[in-house]
Amino acid sequence: MTLLPAVHVVAASVQDRDGAKRPSLWTGLDHPGVRKVWADQGFAGRSVEWVAQILGRELEMVLKAPDLRGFQVQPKRWAVERTLAWLTAHRRLARDYETSPAHSETMIRWAMIGVMVRRLTRGRPATGPGPRSLSRAEAHRLNRGAAEGSSLTS
Numbered sequence: 001m002t003l004l005p006a007v008h009v010v011a012a013s014v015q016d017r018d019g020a021k022r023p024s025l026w027t028g029l030d031h032p033g034v035r036k037v038w039a040d041q042g043f044a045g046r047s048v049e050w051v052a053q054i055l056g057r058e059l060e061m062v063l064k065a066p067d068l069r070g071f072q073v074q075p076k077r078w079a080v081e082r083t084l085a086w087l088t089a090h091r092r093l094a095r096d097y098e099t100s101p102a103h104s105e106t107m108i109r110w111a112m113i114g115v116m117v118r119r120l121t122r123g124r125p126a127t128g129p130g131p132r133s134l135s136r137a138e139a140h141r142l143n144r145g146a147a148e149g150s151s152l153t154s
Contacts, residue, residue, distance in 0.1 A: 009101040016042035028055040038076045
């Protein structure tokens, strides 16, 4: 399960590698067991040395193959994208409503708490009810309604 050990929202004008210091520091202090961090190429450069020297952790870049054309799933990247998709399922995070970075951070934490609580209360793997099979009469009625509807619109 992917959890967010730290959240830090910065202005769009701040480079990823510069904005990464605060959450990296808090993750190091709050979660000393975290020894390795994966990041995309936006964090390359000074961030790698800073994390190694200051925090004593390894920052590994998940890089796209140089000869790759088009889309390909990158190792470890799917976990980040999946987590972002879970968070974006919360209506408040679907649009950028917040005017303060602190409010944005709070909404992200709130959404992650919701994800974790649902998992804890579920207590078993997720399963859906699946499709319900229709009786012959229901299937006939649906097919007849669809045929009548298509003749009215053509």
